[in-house]
Amino acid sequence: MILEINSSSSTPIYLQIVEQIHRRIARGALTAEDPLPSVRQLALELTINPNTVARAYLELEFQGVIYKRQAQGTYVSPGAGEASRVERDRMVAALFARAISEAASFGMTPEEIDGVYQKQWRAHR
Amino acid sequence: MILEINSSSSTPIYLQIVEQIHRRIARGALTAEDPLPSVRQLALELTINPNTVARAYLELEFQGVIYKRQAQGTYVSPGAGEASRVERDRMVAALFARAISEAASFGMTPEEIDGVYQKQWRAHR
DNA sequence: TTAACTGTATTATTTCAGGCGATACAGTGA
DNA sequence: TCACTGTATCGCCTGAAATAATACAGTTAA
Numbered sequence: 479m480i481l482e483i484n485s486s487s488s489t490p491i492y493l494q495i496v497e498q499i500h501r502r503i504a505r506g507a508l509t510a511e512d513p514l515p516s517v518r519q520l521a522l523e524l525t526i527n528p529n530t531v532a533r534a535y536l537e538l539e540f541q542g543v544i545y546k547r548q549a550q551g552t553y554v555s556p557g558a559g560e561a562s563r564v565e566r567d568r569m570v571a572a573l574f575a576r577a578i579s580e581a582a583s584f585g586m587t588p589e590e591i592d593g594v595y596q597k598q599w600r601a602h603r
Numbered sequence: 604m605i606l607e608i609n610s611s612s613s614t615p616i617y618l619q620i621v622e623q624i625h626r627r628i629a630r631g632a633l634t635a636e637d638p639l640p641s642v643r644q645l646a647l648e649l650t651i652n653p654n655t656v657a658r659a660y661l662e663l664e665f666q667g668v669i670y671k672r673q674a675q676g677t678y679v680s681p682g683a684g685e686a687s688r689v690e691r692d693r694m695v696a697a698l699f700a701r702a703i704s705e706a707a708s709f710g711m712t713p714e715e716i717d718g719v720y721q722k723q724w725r726a727h728r
Numbered sequence: 729t730t731a732a733c734t735g736t737a738t739t740a741t742t743t744c745a746g747g748c749g750a751t752a753c754a755g756t757g758a
Numbered sequence: 759t760c761a762c763t764g765t766a767t768c769g770c771c772t773g774a775a776a777t778a779a780t781a782c783a784g785t786t787a788a
Contacts, residue, residue, distance in 0.1 A: 490775080490776055490777085491776080491777080492776080492777085504710070516733080516734060516735080517734085517735065517736095518733090518734085518735095526777080526778090527777060527778045527779080528735090528778090529736095529737095529777070529778065529779090530776080530777060530778080532735070532736075533776090533777090535735085536736095546734085546735065547734085547785090548734080548735075548784060548785065549733075549734040549735065549783080549784045549785040549786080550733090550734060550735090550784095550785065550786080551733095551734065551735090552734090552735080566709045566711065567711075567715075567719060569705070569709075570702060570705060570706040570709070570711065570716070570719050571719050571722065571723055573698070573701060573702035573705060573706075574699075574702050574719060574720050574723040574724075575723045575726070575727070576698060576702075577695060577698035577699050577701075577702055578723055578724060578727050579727065580694070580695060580698060581695040581698075582727065584691045584694075584695070585629075586691070586692075586695065590692075591695070592724075594692060594695050594696050594699060595699050595720065597696065598696055598699040598700045598703055599699075599703060599717075601700070602700070602703050602704065602707065615746075615747060615748085616747080616748080617747080617748085641762080641763060641764080642763085642764065642765095643762090643763085643764095651748080651749085652748055652749040652750080653749090653764090654748070654749065654750090654765090654766095655747080655748060655749080657764070657765075658747090658748090660764085661765095671763085671764065672756095672763085673755060673756065673763080673764075674754085674755045674756040674757080674762075674763040674764065675755095675756065675757080675762090675763060675764090676762095676763065676764090677763090677764080
């Protein structure tokens with residue numbers, strides 16, 4: 479398991495790990511029941527602290543993407559792909575919810591809010 | 604100019620000032636060419652540092668809501684109401700832009716993204 | 729049973745950004 | 759020139775986040 483860690487990046491190491499595992503699952507490079515390296519093993523490879531890897535695994539476990547067998551190792555969950563997609567949707571949904579509630583709290587009408595959304599959508603392409 | 608400052612709030616003082624000025628303009632309590640208290644004056648009233656007031660005024664000036672006459676004072680801009688609305692739209696637009704670009708970078712299709720938006724919109728009411 | 733491996737818990741260190749204040753500077757006008 | 763405007767520079771403080779050091783606890787196989 480070779481991961482690319484940019485320690486001078488502003489995004490923390492543990493999140494870089496989370497993200498890269500997500501990507502591997504998305505493109506099928508990791509599938510159900512595949513074992514992940516132990517926290518110590520991966521920590522050695524990346525020359526970081528085992529706790530940092532553990533934190534990444536904790537996050538991934540919370541998201542339902544991986545699971546642990548006590549004192550045995552860490553594995554990709556069955557349905558990791560689905561879980562990964564759910565997580566992605568959850569994050570995007572949170573961003574939209576924030577935008578909508580902020581707008582509403584500023585007294586924008588539904589039409590105005592939708593107008594801004596449509597405009598950004600057009601601007602995106 | 605009596606403002607309510609909650610120094611134990613998590614939102615910084617200078618933003619509390621910005622927000623309250625915005626509100627006064629929105630409800631017409633402040634209109635074009637109305638003078639604002641000097642940075643020292645307001646700082647005295649609120650028992651904070653003049654720099655903190657200056658920072659709030661800087662932000663409001665950047666937003667086009669107020670303007671300064673050199674060594675003379677600070678005044679509400681003509682069209683402050685409009686500027687205030689523009690600023691509001693700008694902020695909301697930024698939130699939507701963020702949501703859309705994040706979603707796209709995660710490989711969501713336009714349909715999926717719009718679906719999430721619609722769902723949040725329904726959830727909001 | 730014990731050695732060698734899993735993950736976990738606790739606590740400390742470090743870093744960094746934000747917010748705010750002290751203080752000195754610069755422009756304007758009565 | 760005095761008294762008032764806003765400005766610039768600098769430094770301190772604090773809180774949160776990230777990471778690390780280290781000790782703990784469970785499983786498995788020789």
